[in-house]
Amino acid sequence: xxxxxxxxxxxxxxxxxxxxxxxxxxxxxxxxxxxxxxxxxxxxxxxxxxxxxxxxxxxxxxxxxxxxxxxxxxxxxxxxxxxxxxxxxxxxxxxxxxxxxxxxxxxxxxxxxxxxxxxxxxxxxxxxxxxxxxxxxxxxxxxxxxxxxxxxxxxxxxxxxxxxxxxxxxxxxxxxxxxxxxxxxxxxxxxxxxxxxxxxxxxxxxxxxxxxxxxxxxxxxxxxxxxxxxxxxxxxxxxxxxxxxxxxxxxxxxxxxxxxxxxxxxxxxxxxxxxxxxxxxxxxxxxxxxxxxxxxxxx
Ligand code: SPV
Ligand code: MG
Numbered sequence: 001x002x003x004x005x006x007x008x009x010x011x012x013x014x015x016x017x018x019x020x021x022x023x024x025x026x027x028x029x030x031x032x033x034x035x036x037x038x039x040x041x042x043x044x045x046x047x048x049x050x051x052x053x054x055x056x057x058x059x060x061x062x063x064x065x066x067x068x069x070x071x072x073x074x075x076x077x078x079x080x081x082x083x084x085x086x087x088x089x090x091x092x093x094x095x096x097x098x099x100x101x102x103x104x105x106x107x108x109x110x111x112x113x114x115x116x117x118x119x120x121x122x123x124x125x126x127x128x129x130x131x132x133x134x135x136x137x138x139x140x141x142x143x144x145x146x147x148x149x150x151x152x153x154x155x156x157x158x159x160x161x162x163x164x165x166x167x168x169x170x171x172x173x174x175x176x177x178x179x180x181x182x183x184x185x186x187x188x189x190x191x192x193x194x195x196x197x198x199x200x201x202x203x204x205x206x207x208x209x210x211x212x213x214x215x216x217x218x219x220x221x222x223x224x225x226x227x228x229x230x231x232x233x234x235x236x237x238x239x240x241x242x243x244x245x246x247x248x249x250x251x252x253x254x255x256x257x258x259x260x261x262x263x264x265x266x267x268x269x270x271x272x273x274x275x276x277x278x279x280x281x282x283x284x285x286x287x288x289x290x291x292x293x294x295x296x297x298x299x
Contacts, residue, residue, distance in 0.1 A: 004149035007077035007105035010037050010230065011151065011182055011207045016223055017230045019079060020237070023049040025069035027237045029274055032074045038105070039074065041067055043081040044118055045238035056115035060086040060095065068102050077105030079151065079232075083116050084129065085109045089140035096144045096152075106151025108184055108209070109137065111158075111171060120214070123160040123188055131171060135178035142179040153209055154180035159187045159194045168194075169201055176206050182229065184209040192218045192226075199226040 001009075010017040019038035022028035023045035031039050044054045046066050052058055063080075070078055080099060085092030085107075092109060099107055110116065111129040119126075129137075134154075141152050154175035158168035172183045183206050187194040192215050202208060207229035212218060223231055252261055272278075 002147070002149065003075075003077035003103055003105040004147050004151065007038055007079060007151050008149045008181070010077070011209070012229070016220070016228060018233065019230065020233045021045050021235050022070060023238055024066060025073035026274060027241075028070035028078070029073045030237065032076050036076065038076055039070065039078045040232045040234060041070060041078050041080045041104075042234055042238070043083050045235050046081075048238055048242075054116075054118040054121075056083060056086065060091070064098055064102065067099070067104055071103050079153065080104055080107045082107040082109045084112055084114045085137055085141070087114055088133075089137040092137045093140040093144040096141045096150070100146060100150060105149075106153060106181075107141070108153035108155050109134075109141070110155035110184075110186075111175075119157060119160045119186055120188055123157075124162040126157070126161055128157060128161055128163070131174050134171075135174055138175055138178040138180050151181045152179070153182045153184050154178075155184035155186060157186055159185070159189070159198075165194070165197050165201065168198055172198075172202065173205070180206065182207040182209055184211070184232075186211055188214050190217070191215055192222060195228075196226060199228065 010019075017038070018036060019040045020031045020034070020036045021040045021042040022031045023042060028039050043063075046063055047054045047058050050058050050062070067078065067080060082092075082095060085095060095107065110119075111131075111134045113127045113129055117126055138152060138154055145152070154172070156168050156171050156175070158164065158171055168185060172185065175183060183202075185195060185198050185208060187210075195210055195215070199208065204227055208227070209230040209232060210223065210228050211232045211234045212223070213234050220231070248261060248265065252258065
């Protein structure tokens, strides 16, 4: 099945679905091997892994290059966190064209202004997009996709910017009418209150996606009860790797030795496995003349 169809099925299914953050080819592969049916290409994580801020400091084509590696390394669908679409309707529709070429299954755009800032940094101070302008962007993106199953998710930042339920509903409804396939409703509260209020009024008009980074204490069963379609675990591969890399680097620096490290890190064999080294060996058998035999001796 095409990746676009798989993502659409995941979000349209009666069952609550889950996708997990990745930020490069390796983490994308790890997400797939864990059993997830989809990948969240997180703007925060991709930018952090590049060592820059989640404020469109990495150019959109640099993000595209990362996505290409993620897509090539995996067989499950990828939903891109497309920030604001990297500009106006014209930039956003060109993004759709480039994503389809790389077999990305969908993109989420948020109703803020370019350059954006992560929602958890002074969210209440962030300017929102004009509703009509954002609707035009959604329409342009929908008109550009060539695969009907490519997914456009409209992310509503009304709660993040402190505007409340009425504004969240007004925006979500406008984006639905503009053609969005699903709505992502974001909240920075430590509880489910805003999401719950939204879900009750929204009443299933379109599938709803949530990102429970801040309300992580809410049991998942509650998301099911509210009728949420898709949960994004948005940044936990990035954050876990930061923690482990800090510990390992510090310890090797202090001890000037690997003695206490080796048993706590992935084996070299595991690295080679994740890279698909075996496939290359088999290909060499098939394609390299015997006189060139031995890994990578053909060059
Ligand atoms: C991301 O993962 O980059 C997101 C989710 O957009 S959040 O960081 O919660 O804004
Ligand atoms: Mg983001």
